Amino acid sequence: MRVLGIDLGSREVKIAMFDGDGLVFKDKMSTMSFYKECCSFDGILKVDVSKIGIDGFDVGISTGYGRNNTDLSRFKAINEIKAHVYGARFQTGLDDFILLDIGGQDIKVVKVEKGIMTDLELNEKCAASCGRYLENMASVLEVSLDEMSGFYENPVTLNSTCAVFSESELIGKIAEGVSLEAMCAGINFSLYQRLRPMLTKFKGKKLVVSGGVANNKAIHKFLKRDYEEVVTLAEPQWNGAIGCCYYGLKFF
Amino acid sequence: MKKIGITTTVPVEVLIAAGYEPVDLNNIFVTSTEYENYIDIAERDGFPKSSCAWIKGIYGVCIQEGIDEIIGVVEGDCSNTKSLLEVLSLHNIKIHSFSFPHSHRLEDVKKEIQKFMNIFNVSEKVVEEVRIQLNTIREKVKEIDELTYIDGKITGFENHLYQVSLSDFNGSPEAFSNELDNVIASGKNRESVNKAIRLGYIGVPPMTGDIYDYVENHNAHFVYNEVQREFAFPRYKKAANIYEQYYDYTYPYDNEYRLKELKKQIEDRQLDALVHYTQAFCHRAIEDIYLKSQLDIPILHIEGDKINRLDARTKLRIEAFLDMVYDRCPSNI
Numbered sequence A: 001m002r003v004l005g006i007d008l009g010s011r012e013v014k015i016a017m018f019d020g021d022g023l024v025f026k027d028k029m030s031t032m033s034f035y036k037e038c039c040s041f042d043g044i045l046k047v048d049v050s051k052i053g054i055d056g057f058d059v060g061i062s063t064g065y066g067r068n069n070t071d072l073s074r075f076k077a078i079n080e081i082k083a084h085v086y087g088a089r090f091q092t093g094l095d096d097f098i099l100l101d102i103g104g105q106d107i108k109v110v111k112v113e114k115g116i117m118t119d120l121e122l123n124e125k126c127a128a129s130c131g132r133y134l135e136n137m138a139s140v141l142e143v144s145l146d147e148m149s150g151f152y153e154n155p156v157t158l159n160s161t162c163a164v165f166s167e168s169e170l171i172g173k174i175a176e177g178v179s180l181e182a183m184c185a186g187i188n189f190s191l192y193q194r195l196r197p198m199l200t201k202f203k204g205k206k207l208v209v210s211g212g213v214a215n216n217k218a219i220h221k222f223l224k225r226d227y228e229e230v231v232t233l234a235e236p237q238w239n240g241a242i243g244c245c246y247y248g249l250k251f252f
Numbered sequence B: 001m002k003k004i005g006i007t008t009t010v011p012v013e014v015l016i017a018a019g020y021e022p023v024d025l026n027n028i029f030v031t032s033t034e035y036e037n038y039i040d041i042a043e044r045d046g047f048p049k050s051s052c053a054w055i056k057g058i059y060g061v062c063i064q065e066g067i068d069e070i071i072g073v074v075e076g077d078c079s080n081t082k083s084l085l086e087v088l089s090l091h092n093i094k095i096h097s098f099s100f101p102h103s104h105r106l107e108d109v110k111k112e113i114q115k116f117m118n119i120f121n122v123s124e125k126v127v128e129e130v131r132i133q134l135n136t137i138r139e140k141v142k143e144i145d146e147l148t149y150i151d152g153k154i155t156g157f158e159n160h161l162y163q164v165s166l167s168d169f170n171g172s173p174e175a176f177s178n179e180l181d182n183v184i185a186s187g188k189n190r191e192s193v194n195k196a197i198r199l200g201y202i203g204v205p206p207m208t209g210d211i212y213d214y215v216e217n218h219n220a221h222f223v224y225n226e227v228q229r230e231f232a233f234p235r236y237k238k239a240a241n242i243y244e245q246y247y248d249y250t251y252p253y254d255n256e257y258r259l260k261e262l263k264k265q266i267e268d269r270q271l272d273a274l275v276h277y278t279q280a281f282c283h284r285a286i287e288d289i290y291l292k293s294q295l296d297i298p299i300l301h302i303e304g305d306k307i308n309r310l311d312a313r314t315k316l317r318i319e320a321f322l323d324m325v326y327d328r329c330p331s332n333i
């Protein structure tokens, strides 16, 4: 059975396809180009799958930011938290863990026990601790996200509550001649400090990290201080879409 | 009849035999529109923020409603009750204590109940007569429970309400018995309601009574109320006397004993998941670790504090939990 999973993020749309019981295809595109290039509106939003490079599917499951206001035809919409939990279970084989998902604009912390979500915390209003912050700061420093994510030693102190203030502080540090390494480390550390209050309720042994920021090596290092084991998913950005496929496979 | 306040289920047969009208102070507290006021009275008199809402609520009820005699359960229920009694004694309230002994040995339970009978000056014989009378009412509540988990005709909330009311028989066994007859008769005529998810409610009765309606809007219903059912003594028939009846009671004793009954009910009632309710600042929240490790069924732990309605975050958690439980329901696969 071919199952197509679509995770409609606020900035990117992630697409995954299972054939049989494994991932055979993945792709992502900006949310804007997904709507412009792959969808048409005919009372209901329709996806032209050929435009995303797929020639057909048996079951379609969607989740994410856009799932309530874009009723994709031929897709069953599922709750985003559920999609992420299923994705993480599929990718790790674990049943008991804390899932930390850091996306472009939001964060989820979910406690999973016996394979089922039993607690959660979502950031509200402020996106200061999300991927967007790292992107902004990397562009101020004119380094790539990837390069920036490697630094964690001797972090320079930056405002740990507000991302906007951090930006002007960073400019000040540049003027003081602080090294690029210390600034990168400082940015990563300030993001970690903003995550911590959300994580304190979720002490546990295993932390699974998903979302775009999961690839950040420095954050990973910092999180290791708080958990016995920090697991990064093989496909952290596609976790929601993979969870959709897993759901489609199991329950259809 | 003279009123006497109780802080949880006690051998009510003794009190009734002694000519008292027992009043469960928890029920007054939680059903009152004044409930916040009761908590406030306690906090103004110095009760710490970090003590549970029930203790403060009971205190407020005693002061506000002029309760002048009270029995507190100081062993097997809540250690805070001991301090509560001491403070109440400052207000010229006559206090008595009762214990469900930690040892959970029949002879110790017997000793406690005999002590209790001596305090109230009643004989075992009269107590037994009352017990036999009250058991006819217990039987009716058992029927209500069956109308919930077998027939789907009595809601989870009603099930909670009638079982929990057996701590004091709503002040009048006779009137309560008639009320139960009506509930049973009208319940039988209802259509069966069967939701996809069969839930068990475990832990102390909730501050947030709206949880029952809330889950029903998400394709689930409670078909088991653990502690409320224990208050109703559903296994009374197995007991030859009052001592055995209060010995065979899971809630105040150790969790190992409680677990046996829990496992049996999970099986018998074909539960899909459990919601474990505890109160903020209560030691029972720690028991969640034990229960989760011993029961092989999804368990959602929720905590209530001072507000008698579910808050938005708890609602979101319940909803997401039920959503995933639904995926596993036999009716859905």
Ligand code: SF4
Pocket: B052, B053, B054, B055, B077, B078, B079, B080, B204, B279, B281, B282, B283, B284
């Ligand atoms: S909820 Fe817990 S702390 Fe409060 S009275 Fe009951 S046992 Fe005591």
